[in-house]
Amino acid sequence: MSRLQMTVNGTPVDIDVPESRYLSEVLRKDLQLTGTKIGCNEAECGICTVLVDGTPVSSCVFPAFKAHGSNVETIENLSKNNELHPLQQAFLDHGAVQCGICTPGVIMTAKALIDEKKAAGETLTPDHIAVALKDTFCRCTGYQSITRAILQASGQDIPPLLPATQPTGNSVGKPMPNLQARDKITGTAKFADDYRFPGMLHARTKRAGIPHAKICSIDTSAASALPGVHAVLTHEDIPGSNLHGVFIKDWPVLCADKVRYAGDAIAIVAAETEAAAAAAVDLIEVVYEKLPVVSDAIEAAKPESPLVHEGRAEGNLLKHIKVNKGDIKAGFAAADTIIDRTYRTPATEHLFLEPECSIGVPAGYRPDNFGGIFDTTAARGETAKHDKTTVYVGSQIPYGDRDQVAATLGVEPESIRVVATLMGGGFGGKEDITGQIHVALLAEKTQRPVKMLYSRQESLLVHPKRHATVIRIRTGATRDGKLTAVEAKLYGDGGAYASLSEKVLTRASTHAAGPYDVPNVKVDCFAMYTNNAPSGAFRGFGVTQSCFAVESNMDILAEQLELDAVEIRRMNALDVGSVTSTGQVMRESAGLNECIDLVERDLRGDDFRWTWQEGNRRFAWGIAAAYKNTGLGGGAPDKASAEVEVWLDPDGGMRAEVRTSSAEMGQGLPVVLAACAAEELGIEASAVNVLLGDTDYCPDGGPTTASRQTFVSGNAARLAARDAARQIKGAQPGANVVARYDYLAPETKPLGSGGDMHVAFGFGVQAALCEIDMESGEVQVHRIIAAHDVGRAINPLTLQGQIEGGIVMCIGYTLTEHYIQEQGKPWTDVLARYKIPSISHTPSITSHIVEHNTSTGPYGAKGVGELPSIPTSAAITNAIYRATGVRMRSLPVDQDELLRATRAGETEVELAWGDLTPIPCIALGGEQ
């Protein structure tokens, strides 16, 4: 321990700390300034940025003693006397804060820039911002709102970008910042790693590190004997079920007999310090007998393939998904032209900037036993008593977590409580269990609170990814462009455990004919087990993959038939009266044609050209369309319950609270629920509090997935509020009522049975303007014009943020992202090897909103969370083709291959960045 002296936020600090500390650790742990967040500990993501003597630095790799004698400034210094700094106010106004985990770092980086330019007397420009924020990542917003907010904060008159939408009601339709946005911009918002409990231990997991092996023995004796270690648990210590899974339960909590992927958990340790826990993990001896590895979905389907799960009659086949409509033979017989191509999409990583963190607290825990108190503002009132085994976690499925923890502990679900903390991004990647069960086991074993925080590297290794797919699509059309048939075969890499593979790849399959009225459809999809990381939910849920293939084929078809790319989509677009691939009749709310019209109107100005050249740079527009279901569908009961409590204040004012266990991960659900309740109660949304995700205080809102929460929890909140309004009518001041509504979405039908498979669909069209440098093959997206039918815009500000963020996420899917695994071992083992889009990849985005109301949605709304991140990839690759004559059949685009093809005169490229082999051949029905 040595004396560290510095000034932090204007206050002199003089503390004894180890010289091995990083600045981020001193700030967060020693000074409890948890506004500074940690995203990677690699100086890659920039969210830990603080100012040292006015200069932005990554505090995660900045030795604390390097700051000895310096002035350090953090997010906590910005607002004074409850008054926001102009940057903070601008971030609120522009909706430039979503999950909020990156916000402190982004704001601090921007503050240094504004101060620097002000001192130099320069006017701040978007280019300055793009340079300064190049390595400060945001995974939610897509940066456009951030850029505009920073310009506003520098004193320029820059209003928030809002789409034109239907007239507003009292609250519904009004732009409002999300409810916790203020806490997020001031650094007071608490994410799971920001919680501290007196007596808390730190947990670590022993990972397999190898993709496929028999476990011969596990020896934990040395680890248990290490000073500071309180518990080392293996499969033998599990009282209840040792299998978990969001849908199919096949994933060991702790592996007993074999490991199936490199991220498998073997043992868990709780110790006094993170260092002791890490050292103990290293002392656990596991003897393996290695097994052959299968790391590719098509290989996994071969009879000679190693088996990932033994004893299954289907072998490695997790699910064969079939979609059939009409007569596929007749459909192709009626076609004048058939386009037949095979595409490949990569596994990708959610890269939510908050790594997973869970804290388990044992039943009966009392902080005063450890000489401390627990900040009760972190949990509700008397609940700080912790009567039950409690898990604090940022999770997309609080009730599901509760049930899964209970099953492994061998207790009733009601004896477990899950408290949702804020979540630093989810995108589908926080649906599966990570540390929740482990911390509950360790907390009960040690009778101490136990925190398990994944490092970024562990997060990359462990949680499910987006399915890598190989997709062959045959598209048949008549001479005039009318689609007659679509046949597709898909292989999806499900990885080692089922997770949501069946559901995800079902969505890939049902949407594999695109948002078009196709009379004859046949789709076969094979979800396969492999020894790769499991694949699960990821924004777009399978449709992102099939849309790339479908919309590439559509452009090839248009070119072959010498038809306009917009026109061919318009003449086939799903509309009211159309029938989907699964036999669902579109009775309402099918605004695709209007989306096409809006994008085309913007696109085709007087001087419109699809493509042109400037020196060595070629420019072109590309277009693509998509649709995406709202809600679980497929016959699954789609329920959400909400409680609304209303108080009449003595002065006659009314306040309310909405309670439901659905999840906020940055998408803006709380402010949507507040608007729905306020609308019914006739009060301002600002008078409505929203409590989410405490399973003891909030009824079940179901999983936050499938773009469903605005629809289901929005309806539940609306109808509960309507009931509360009725009850409180005429009541005296001081009265309060509680109303609960259990909302059940209209019944849907399973795939294959015809009828309504989904309650609603969102539609979208995007056009991308790309530049290709013909000397280097580098691709830049300059503009996106988008139009999305969302049913109804409940909150245009957060809606704009969802759309901009979704588009930029899909730009990453198209140009930068690939989670690479080599024979089951992740090559992508550090953040430096996985690049999400930075501000320098962000195009100018114009977003139009179409509102074809859905009769069963709240005020006509349907889901939008996933939709904008679906058509972007094909819009970009269609533009690349138009500019260069080269079609990219794999993602992400490789500039090396693109340049090679242009120089060699080749017209199609099979290798994406990270691919070492060509796309395998897939036989369609009847072929060998």
Place this chain on the structure above:
Amino acid sequence: MGNSSAHRWEHYYTPETVAEAVDLLQRYDGQARVVGGGTDLLVEIRRGLHRPVDALVDASRIAGLNTIEEDGDNIVIGCGVTHSQIIRDSRIIKYGTCLSESCGVIGGPQVRNVGTLAGNVAHALPAGDGTIGLLALGGEIEIASVDGTRWIPMQESFKGPGKSFINRHREVLTRLRFRRTGTREGSAHHRVMRPQGLCLPIISMAVRVQLHDNNTIKKARISMGPVGPVPFLAESAMEVLVGAKVSAGQFNKAAEAALASVTLRSSKYRASTEYREQMVRTYLPAILARAVEQAMGVSP
């Protein structure tokens, strides 16, 4: 890697004099290691890529060594000087353009604000951008140890990929210098990257040229990386240029000569040999043209 303190150090020193720094290294007898900004080293230590050390000796706060000075025709850069300082320095922008350009593409602002040119050179990566820029300028480095200080041409310090002859447990790279470009001289740098998960360049190239009054080339210096295990001086390309009249054709010949003298590797996920060759063919002539323009006074 990540949250544990498994890969750390016991002591962190910020000496204020060179004597203090080398004494510390001497005292630890190989168990201490010099660190500059730490933007590479600390990440590597976290990943367990270095043998553990008892102490880190931070060379970035030595008095007098965090500034850029002129010494006659030389520009001298202290070991505490960050990439951000370099790219803002009007003298280096003008008289060491390729160094300014190469430091400007390193990492992001947070890294450039902390990382130092001395650290970049001592790290000895085959394509460290600052290193490539300084190498074309004919950079020299000063090394201090308990035995005193000495100046050497920087290329003599390169041993292999990430390996330097500077013993970072015993010696400190204290200063770097180059002769500023003067009348009828110019320099330029270009780097080709990819947007995916690789922080290393596909190719990084810098040139320094000097012209006779009749627009024939008097001197030329070309650095490239990654080309082999250490930052590379393309001597055969330099020979092609010296004495030749300035022309696009001659620049193309220089690129071909550079390619003929090396084997560009095909590296998995980074670039194919063919792509790298194409980038040399395209951008080496381009930066030669830019440097010549500067030498002719067309650009500053």
